[in-house]
Amino acid sequence: MCKKRMPINCIVPPHVLDAMLSSDDEQVRKSALKTLTTSARIRGSREVVGAVRAAIGTNAIGKKQRSIHNARNKNLSSLQLPGELVRDEGQPAVSDSSVNRAYDGLGATYDFYKDVLGRNSIDGKGSRLVATVHFGDRFNNAFWNGKQMVFGDGDNIIFRDFTRSLDVIGHELAHGVTDFTAGLEYHNQSGALNESFSDVFGSLIKQFKLKQSANDADWLIGAEIMAPGVNARALRSMKNPGSAYNDPRLGGKDPQPKHMKDFVELPDDDDGDNGGVHINSGIPNHAFFLVAKKLGGFAWQQAGQIWYQALLQLFPTATFQDCADITAQVAASKFGAGSKQQAAVIEAWEKVGVHIAVPELVVETVPAPHENGGFKGMDLKQWLETMSEQFRYAAENYVS
Amino acid sequence: MKIEFKRSGGFAAPAMKQQIEIDTSELPPGDASQLQNLIEGADLESLAGRNPQPPRPDEFHYRIKVDDDEGRTYTATASDTDMPEAVGPLVEWLSKRASESG
Numbered sequence: 001m002c003k004k005r006m007p008i009n010c011i012v013p014p015h016v017l018d019a020m021l022s023s024d025d026e027q028v029r030k031s032a033l034k035t036l037t038t039s040a041r042i043r044g045s046r047e048v049v050g051a052v053r054a055a056i057g058t059n060a061i062g063k064k065q066r067s068i069h070n071a072r073n074k075n076l077s078s079l080q081l082p083g084e085l086v087r088d089e090g091q092p093a094v095s096d097s098s099v100n101r102a103y104d105g106l107g108a109t110y111d112f113y114k115d116v117l118g119r120n121s122i123d124g125k126g127s128r129l130v131a132t133v134h135f136g137d138r139f140n141n142a143f144w145n146g147k148q149m150v151f152g153d154g155d156n157i158i159f160r161d162f163t164r165s166l167d168v169i170g171h172e173l174a175h176g177v178t179d180f181t182a183g184l185e186y187h188n189q190s191g192a193l194n195e196s197f198s199d200v201f202g203s204l205i206k207q208f209k210l211k212q213s214a215n216d217a218d219w220l221i222g223a224e225i226m227a228p229g230v231n232a233r234a235l236r237s238m239k240n241p242g243s244a245y246n247d248p249r250l251g252g253k254d255p256q257p258k259h260m261k262d263f264v265e266l267p268d269d270d271d272g273d274n275g276g277v278h279i280n281s282g283i284p285n286h287a288f289f290l291v292a293k294k295l296g297g298f299a300w301q302q303a304g305q306i307w308y309q310a311l312l313q314l315f316p317t318a319t320f321q322d323c324a325d326i327t328a329q330v331a332a333s334k335f336g337a338g339s340k341q342q343a344a345v346i347e348a349w350e351k352v353g354v355h356i357a358v359p360e361l362v363v364e365t366v367p368a369p370h371e372n373g374g375f376k377g378m379d380l381k382q383w384l385e386t387m388s389e390q391f392r393y394a395a396e397n398y399v400s
Numbered sequence: 401m402k403i404e405f406k407r408s409g410g411f412a413a414p415a416m417k418q419q420i421e422i423d424t425s426e427l428p429p430g431d432a433s434q435l436q437n438l439i440e441g442a443d444l445e446s447l448a449g450r451n452p453q454p455p456r457p458d459e460f461h462y463r464i465k466v467d468d469d470e471g472r473t474y475t476a477t478a479s480d481t482d483m484p485e486a487v488g489p490l491v492e493w494l495s496k497r498a499s500e501s502g
Contacts, residue, residue, distance in 0.1 A: 076480070077488020137492065141410045143458040145481045155499075159412075168411065175457040186455050194457065222412070235412050250415035270408040270461040270477075278413040 064110040064121070065089045065128040068099045073153070075136040082132045082148055098133040098163045102151060105169035106131055112170070112205045113177070116300050117308050122176035129173070133163055142168055144175040158227055158249055165224040166209060171202030182314035187268045189319040191277035196284035199236060200307055204300045214292040214299040220244065238289040241282030256282030260320070260353030283352050284320060290348035291327075295341060302341055306331050324349040328356045343397070401425075401436065402467040405494040409479075411458040418498040438490040439466065447476035447484060456481045462491050 066089045069082040086099050093100045106129040113119040120126045130148035139152025142162035149172045151162045162168055175198050178184055184194035199221050207217045220234035221244075232245030241256035256279055257263055264279045266272035273279060288307060292299035309330045314323060328345045335341035346356050407418035424432045444466055455461065459480035467473050478487050 075488050075492070076483035077485045077492075140412070140416060141458070141460055141480065143411065143456060143460075143480055145459070146456060150480070158416075162411070171411075172458065186457055198457070235415070245415070250412070251417055255414065270406070270455075270463065273408070273413050274455055 062114060062120070063126065064107060064114075065126070066103055066106045066110075067128060067130045068102050068106075069130070069132040070096070070099065071132050071135040071150075073134050073137050075139070081145065081150065082130050096133075098151070098153070098161055101161075101163040102131040102133050102149070102169070105163065105166050106149075106173070108166060108209045109170050109173045109205050112201075112208050112300075116204075116208060116304065119177070119308075122173060123180050131169075142172055144172045146179070149173065154225060154227070156227055158230055160225050160227055162225055165222050166206045167199075167202035167221050167223075168225060169202070170205035171198040171221065174198040174201040177201070178311065182311050182318065183316040184314065184318060185316045186274060186277060188275035188277075189280070190317055191274050192280035193284055193314070193318060193320065193323055195277045195281035196288070197307070197311055199238060199281060199285050200288045200304075203238060204304050207298070208300050211298075213297060214303070215296065217299065219289055236278075236282070236285070238282075238285040241286050255279050256285075258282055258286045258352060283354075284323060287324070287348045287352045287354070290351055291344045294344040294348065302335075303344075306334065306341065306345065309334065320354050324354040324356050401439070401469050403435070403439070403494070404463075404465040405498060406463040407460055407495060407498065408463075409455070409459055409461045413458075416460070418495060420494065420498040420501055422494075422497070435493065438493055442476075442484075442487045442490040444476040444487070444490075445472075445474050447478070447487065448474040452477045453479065453482040455479070462495075464490070464494065 066087075067082070067085055068087040069084055070086045071079055071081075071083040074083075086096065087094055087103050093103075110121060110129060113121065121129065131151065132148065133151045133153075135150045135152050138155035140155055140159045142149065142151045144150075149169070152159075154160045154162060175194070178194055178197055182193075182197075184190045184197070186194055202221060203217065203219060206212075207214075218234075219239035220237055222235035223233060226232045226234060226245075230245070230249060231247040232250060234244045236254070236256060237244045241258040242254050244254040244256070246253040255264065260283060263283065264276045266276040266279070268275040288303060291306070292303040295302050306327055310323065310327045313326050313330070318326075324345075328342060328349070331339065331342040331345045349356055401424045403422045403424070405418070405420050405422070407416065408414075410416040422435070424435060427435065442464075444464060456479065461477065461479045463475060463477050465473065465475040476487070478484065478491060483491070
């Protein structure tokens with residue numbers, strides 16, 4: 001709630017307005033907001049409007065509510081987030097392109113969650129999407145603070161303005177979705193999964209916006225924010241973890257693994273990236289890419305659905321194994337046991353070194369050698385060829 | 401006074417790590433007094449005792465270790481979401497110095 005004390009000369013005392021602002025009743029909240037915003041003392045005081053509106057939040061399904069704020073290059077030592085409201089939902093584009101990119105990016109994210117996954121905003125209940133741009137001085141970062149997105153401008157040496165990348169915007173908002181669903185703890189394997197789900201949905205949001213198939217997508221995270229002089233295609237690659245960059249200003253080469261055998265054991269502290277959450281995310285990222293590539297078409301239609309349903313079933317301390325098992329189960333229940341979707345999920349995790357034990361999966365459809373049954377009329381060579389085809393099929397589809 | 405500054409985390413982790421060690425006696429006088437003022441203003445000693453907040457996704461974490469001229473050592477931490485008002489300018493100064501020193 002509003003931390004600032006705002007002395008207002010009006011009939012309704014501030015503490016009553018405060019209580020009204022936190023009411024469960026939307027009408028009560030709306031009328032308290034209206035009172036505050038029309039008060040002569042704060043008319044035009046957009047900082048207060050910004051803070052109050054950001055605090056109120058909820059909203060009917062299908063109706064997005066975005067608020068973009070400007071930190072004017074201040075950071076937390078002299079600014080209380082979200083900062084001055086500069087573009088509210090429904091307002092036209094402004095001259096500041098960071099503001100417009102954040103507005104459009106939040107919109108694209110909302111539309112993706114609604115149209116593709118049937119989810120009403122980050123909390124599932126239509127929460128307002130709030131972003132602050134121009135945070136800090138040449139700030140080389142963007143983050144989710146638990147309630148809103150915060151974007152830096154970058155220093156133009158390593159990074160450009162962080163609002164330039166739709167997958168960055170999607171990635172951060174997806175952290176919010178994870179907070180409200182699986183709640184994956186931000187360290188070790190659960191933290192790497194947390195990071196991975198953000199890269200997955202960040203990438204899908206971009207692909208959905210651009211209507212790119214899995215085959216056409218670049219599967220890169222942060223390609224648009226890399227400054228021109230840096231030896232980097234992006235910050236991360238889901239298609240080929242470990243290949244995104246190689247530049248001393250980025251600490252050397254992209255350290256992401258793509259297989260469990262290269263899992264990076266790091267201490268669970270600041271120095272160790274909390275157990276390597278941004279590093280080992282390469283493994284589940286790659287698993288998702290493999291599923292999407294195998295199934296083809298648009299990645300959000302099948303692979304994305306499986307991953308979202310899995311997110312709804314995962315839990316705070318989940319490991320890669322749990323994610324593999326659950327995505328396989330989800331694929332089976334959505335598309336059928338023995339379906340190509342389930343097979344793609346199992347195969348993908350296998351390829352990154354996570355084995356899924358699926359005892360009930362039986363290879364039921366082994367192609368018969370002849371329609372009229374049996375090997376009648378075959379010579380020995382034909383029989384050998386047919387049987388080797390049978391064995392090859394069985395071996396490819398075998399799981400213990 | 402010796403100061404060790406470390407930045408970790410960030411959206412681009414582990415690529416944005418910063419680390420710098422500064423001995424104020426080796427700084428030009430203007431810089432030394434600037435830094436000393438920032439440290440005093442930041443009141444790091446009282447900050448050093450508190451429990452850090454749990455990490456938020458993709459935020460930077462900052463660690464400042466001070467070996468002062470009276471033989472005391474203390475370490476204070478902050479993050480992008482948990483930045484006491486007085487500490488911000490000090491973090492900015494140290495981070496800028498760290499990136500300049502390459």
